[in-house]
Amino acid sequence: MHTTAHVDTTPSATVSAPLLQAVDLAGQRGERALFHHLALDLVPGSVTWLRGRNGRGKTSLLRLLAGLATPMAGTVNVAGRPVRRSQPEWRRGLVYIGHQNALKDDLTAAEALAFLLQLRGAAPDSARIDSALERLGVRASRRALVRTLSQGQRRRVALARLALSLEQPLWLLDEPFDALDADGVAALNDLLADHAARGGATLLTSHQPLSLAEPVPRIFDLDHHGLA
């Protein structure tokens, strides 16, 4: 099944140069083509909701944009230049949170978060980590082993990275609202709004309707030729 998707043409998308641009992108999973000729711009200050039925390639697209997979065709441009996966500057500006939380069961919440920070080359400052966990409402669990946390608490710990990554311009989030309760959703919405206000761009998938009020999320629909 082939999908042709088009670029957003809202006024906000045209006034700012895109932080990330997918041009004529084609992706596959195994032998199956997922989409062709896909064009997508992520502009500063935006949140884009990537929608589509199960199996349409939302996660595959996020992985392509993150540089974790190679497209069948097309390019991913950052600041107008094709991304080479080895470019450190590009990776420093990117936060990717996948389906899995990337937390080890035998580390505490604070240790797991500190490791994820170190991967980015940032110092694991405990005060900042506490503050990030606080923002997601899991500071009380900072010394708890990840294995003892509920699914929702683990998701909150994983998302606490975002509170430490507001300076990273590009966030790619795969089902970030999964397992979150109403407070967790509100905390994540707050982070998304804060990030957008600082000029960041977020592309996220979600099977739940988004409750983010500001900025109004742009919708990119893989089922219906791009924009809904």
Add this chain to the structure above:
Amino acid sequence: MTELFVAVLLRDLRLASRRRIDSLLPLVFFVVALSLFPLGVGPEPQMLREIAPGIVWVCALLASMLSVNALFASDLADGSLEQMLLAPQPVIAVAAAKCTVHWLVSGLPLIIASPLVGLLFGLSGQALAALVISLVLGTPILSLLGALGAALTLGLRSGGMLLILIVLPLASPALIFGAGAVGTVESGLSAAGHFSLLGALLIATAVGAPWATAAALRISTE
């Protein structure tokens, strides 16, 4: 690159310290398997002394392979590997750190235990020294090759079997020269040639395997 290496190294050592049973498995296997040989082949001291180098090295190789399958598997399953691949530093740092941790947790305890095991088999002082030196040079080769095999078979069904089929032939030279060094000393000859060959193998593996492992990790996670 150093920051990424240190971060992965320290995290994996911390994890190993919290999973002591899993971490001790290679050492326990090594000692238990070796202690079974006198029961199986008989307690005759001369024969045990003659077969000791070979069986110590075979047991070290198999013990080393016990834990290598899990080297990247849990990081792949929980999403940590993706985050490591997205780090702004080269992936080779991850491969090198993983090899180092594997050697520290699986190889080093075998080296420490080997003099005791050698004594049980009646090896002479010189042969014991040769055994330790050969394991010091050889066990890092096993960790480096094991990591490469683990990366190549990551996420595959029956990956464990494939891993053994890939790594064991590659590790054969280390086994031959390692066991040969001890046997040579037992025969009253110098083992310098064997050590030189083991050293050359170690250098070649240390230079090539982390690059290949890093590339294999990228391919396996696509």
